[in-house]
Amino acid sequence: MSQKHDRRFARSQQAIIEAGIATLLRNPSAGMSEIADAAGIGRATLYRHFDSREALVRKLALTCMEETQAALQPHEDLSGRAAVEAIIDVLMPMTDRFRFLVSLWSLVEGDAQVARIEARMRDEMLDMFQQGIAAGDFRADLPASWMAAFFDSTLMAGWTLVEAGSATSAEAAAFVKRSFLAGCGK
Structure with missing residues (x-):
């Protein structure tokens, strides 16, 4: 494969990913034709990248999760409140990625690779809260599992506000911090 072909393939793939997420957020039952139109490519090109809608949705979910991991990686050395x-601050601007995952989670939750990533992220989150409790940053009368669920819920509330246009990402991030830290912080 030529370098020019590789670049064109990568550009098409990125256009498909962005259009797929946006299209499926608007219409979770959108078909491949609608996604191809939104990406500005033909159906044949879309099917050269993904042989089925299920394969595309799986790739979109994995992309969202991998982007999340990459965005969080520079903060792995932080703990407690700072973490x-x-x-x-990292996750709030990723509203479209998380809303996509939530809207189509039932289609990918049984996938082994998605499950491994999700379990690793969940375990890391629990460890972060347990370390924060031990360090005195978080309340000791609440279990780490509660904090993780509450954290997820406050993030979801923030993403909902951003998606509705009721708050900017920065405003929603401030609301989430205040809410979470008022409930779980010390």
């Missing part, structure tokens, strides 16, 4: 605040 929570950094994670919120």
Whole structure:
């Protein structure tokens, strides 16, 4: 394969990913034709990249999760309150990625690779809260599992506000920090 072909293939793939997420957020039952139109490519090109809608949705979910991991990686050395605040600042602008995952989670939750990534992220989150409890950053009368669920819920509330246009990412991040830290922080 030529370098020019590789670049064109990568550009098409990126256009498909962005259009797929946006299209499926608007219409979770959208078909391949609608996604191809939104990406500005033909159906044949789309099918050269993904042989089925299920394969495309799986790739979109994996991409969202991999982007999340990459965005969080620079903050892995943080713990407790500092980690929570950094994670919120990183995740809040990723509204479209998380809303996509939530809207189509039932289609990918049985996938082994998706399940491994999700389990690793969940375990890392629980460890972060347990370390924060031990360090005195978070309340000891609440279990780490509660904090993780509450954290997810406050993030979801923030993403909902951003998606509705009721708050900017920065405003929603501030709301999430205040809410989470008022409930779970010390």
